[in-house]
Amino acid sequence: MGRPFFTVATAAPMDGFASSIAAINVNSLKTTFQAQTPTVILGDTEILKNAPYRMIAAGLGDLLGKFTCLCDWKLSRLINREHYCENIAGLVESCVQNVLKDAGKAKDRDPEVLGKIMEGLVLTGVAMSLYGNSRPASGCEHHMSHYWEMWFEQRGLRPVPHGTQVGVATVLVLKLAEKLRGTKVDFDAARESARSYSPEAWERAIHRAYGPAAEGVIALEEASRKNESAGRLARIDAIQSHWEEITALLAELPGSAEVMELLRSLQSPCLPEEIGVDGRLLRDTLLYAKEVRPRYTLLQMAWDLGVLERLSDDLISNLQHL
Ligand SMILES: [Zn+2]
Incomplete structure (x- = not known):
């Protein structure tokens, strides 16, 4: 309503404190609106x-997601020449590095560490407000969380808190990045798969994966046309010419095992099955969560390269053996 307000935090489970946007479910689709920022936090x-x-673990989960989201932004800068702000990315990066150093002490409820988590969550919200959209703080780990939220709400179920979902999704994206780094990409096969793309088959899959939210997702794709062959072929060329830099970016990410251990130390979920996501839902998440926003991410890059399905199935079968 545009009214000034103060926020008093009783916990720090997510980064919405200073955010200038609000994610609201409209016609079953999680949609982002401009909102008022608080005067005081x-x-x-x-x-x-x-x-x-x-709740502490959820806040940490939302912060850990910044590693993958910044990686998405850097990938898009290389592949799509998307605008990238060093200062804002640097601000978010320093927040998460600062927290990660002592994150192990969160389980002792160390006030200094909890203060750093709160500060990190507030500052990443500030970063979104400064940039004018959520690019600096939300990548494919957030798209996965949005997808789960919609899926559970459509069934009248209550999803686990946002930050908890983001923590689990971050582990999944890190595992996918580890797989992608080790994959020998066949760029010509990727071009072939781009040329044989069928929008009709895609639409059928979206109806199945999104249910009542499908129309909204299809409208998003009609506006952005991110899956169309011409754009994809151009991106495949860019990915091929930057492949070394791309694998170096993926190598800079923290290890999935390290992040899992951190979440475990707080007795927090770190695997999909622990938050009610079974193998089937996980497969749809990995393949179709990227459709929730036109934003370019690692999931879209893996899809561009024609390896998303294979890597996802690989990941799902690895998780079953954990
Ligand atoms: Zn978040």
Whole structure:
């Protein structure tokens, strides 16, 4: 309503405190709106440290997602020449590095670490406000979370908190990135798959994967045309010519095992089955969560290269053996 307001945090489970946007479900589709930022945000570590573990872990999960989201932004800068702001990306990066150093102490409810998590979550929200959209703080790990939220809400089920979902999704994206780095990409096969793309088959899959939200997703694709062959072929050329830089970017990401261990130390979920996501839903998530926004991410890059399906199936079968 555009009214000024103060926010007093009793926990730090997500990065929406300073955000200038609001994610609201409209006609079953998670949609982003411009919103008012608060005049004042209060985060008292004496209060924050008494929050339940699962909320502390959720905040940490939302912050850990910044690694993959920044990677998405850097990939898009290389592949699509998307505008990229060093200062804002640097601000978000320093927030997460700062937290990751001592994150192990979160389980002791160390007020200093909880203060850093709160600060990181507030500053990444500030980064979104400064940039004017959520590019600096939301990548494919968030698209997966949005997808789950819609899926559960369509069935009248309550999804786990946003940050918890983002933590689990971050582990999945990191595992996918690890697989992609080790993959020998056949660029000519990727071009062949781009040429044989069928929008009709895609639409059928979207109806199945999105249910009542499908129309909204199809309208997004009609506006952005991110899956069309011409654009995809141009991106495949760009990916091929930057492949070394791309694999170097993927190698800079933290290890999935390290992030899992951190979430485990807070007794927080780190695998899809622990948040009610079974193998079938996970497959749809990996293949179609990228359709929730036109934003370019690692999932879209893997799809561009024609390896998303294979890597996803690989990942799902690895998870079953964990
Ligand atoms: Zn978030």
